[in-house]
Amino acid sequence: MTQQIDGQRRVRLNRNRVLQAAVSLADEAGLDELSMRRLGQELGVVPMALYKHVANKEELLDGMVEAIISEIDPAVGGADWKNAVRLRVLSARAVLQRHRWARQVLESRTNQTPAVLGYMDSFIAMFLAAGFSVDLTHHVMHAMGSRIWGFTQELFDDSAGRGGGDAVEVAPEVQAAMFEQIAARYPNILQVATAARHDEGSVVGRGCDDQFEFEFALDLLLDGFERLHRQGWTSRQAKKQQRNEG
Amino acid sequence: MTQQIDGQRRVRLNRNRVLQAAVSLADEAGLDELSMRRLGQELGVVPMALYKHVANKEELLDGMVEAIISEIDPAVGGADWKNAVRLRVLSARAVLQRHRWARQVLESRTNQTPAVLGYMDSFIAMFLAAGFSVDLTHHVMHAMGSRIWGFTQELFDDSAGRGGGDAVEVAPEVQAAMFEQIAARYPNILQVATAARHDEGSVVGRGCDDQFEFEFALDLLLDGFERLHRQGWTSRQAKKQQRNEG
DNA sequence: CCATAAAGGTGTACGTCGTACACCAACGGG
């Protein structure tokens, strides 16, 4: 009975099929449904079989990240570094949006795999090619942080009203009561959280356009980088100035 | 034998002692050493005893976060919003530095506890008090992201050479070989990563001052906010402009 | 002061997880 499916011989596993299946599973079921056991089941194979193709779960996750990084558009050449960076980041963002688990994986571990390093290297290259000093580029990369992957820590919970999923169901009247509580205790949050709703014409929707928020912060940073670059900013001089003020 | 230690009656547990112990344990041993079993052991109590004080592990983590938020300095009043925000963030940063696990906890979950909401509310208040529009404040908060907690996603692995811990030990010659590999394959990373080392006089040290990096990005954003505020930025107008360009 | 209910602590047990290890099946090159 082993190795048979419907009387047909089963295709042999390989690292790529494992990674591919893991990505699909995580895409569809979420990261915490991704266990070695479940993945094995998905591939019609006993859990331990996977260990012939990946050393352990950590390596599986690394492999998955490597796999999706290849989906990010390569850097575009050309004179306009700002636009190049912008496009690259937004491409990464689109990818990470397709694979929502990836963010958590990138956040939770220090990923030193070749694809990650390669991506970072080519990212740095965009600034250096634009004439940024190595010094400034260093700090710029730090300032970009996880934004090079197209995501930022989300502070507000925008999962309310997200379809499907296994969110806890709450009765409408309870929801209303919670709203009242928040309104009373956290008036500023209330104001700011609902701000996006009424200044957007009659669009009901989510009330907050994540993509816009992301680009807002991204452009703010890019503009800042540009200014510093133009005025020949160096960290040495910034630190000296800091000492004199402090 | 139960309830006895050295013939002395044991102090009763309560939610606060549990939370306190959990924070200490996480501080000292790291987040993945924090299990209900280990925590019970630390308190000289059977694991299930903890469930009389916290509903489950999730709630324990929430409680821990609440506990450390109280360590953040309250907002300072006064005319200079920029400095107020700056101080607040740097205070939060100092706290999160003391409790390194907190970052992971804040990252991995949507924390809607009163202390978190209270902190965010008072954070928003700083901008509103400075005359920022609700609209701009909304976007500003998004742009701040996890920076309101004083941390950013770290991209470079700066754990190399960190004392203690359970890092994998690597022979020096292997390390050198790895370095060669990286140097060859990722020349830009090499340049940028080592940049901080030689422009800092003769300081050997870590080669990269995290605090400086954090403040660099923070100030870049704050300056950006200030500029937008001064020129009366609104999201409606920004979106219109975006449409005309795009 | 004692009965009694509430609150705090225990012990056992279940289902999950990652994965070590010994084993067997299939394949491919001599």
Add this chain to the structure above:
DNA sequence: CCCGTTGGTGTACGACGTACACCTTTATGG
């Protein structure tokens, strides 16, 4: 055809969170 290498199986172990039934301590109010 044989046999070593590679891929897949089965069993088992030690974590984990936590449900549930039970006992012990404490506080309370008649």
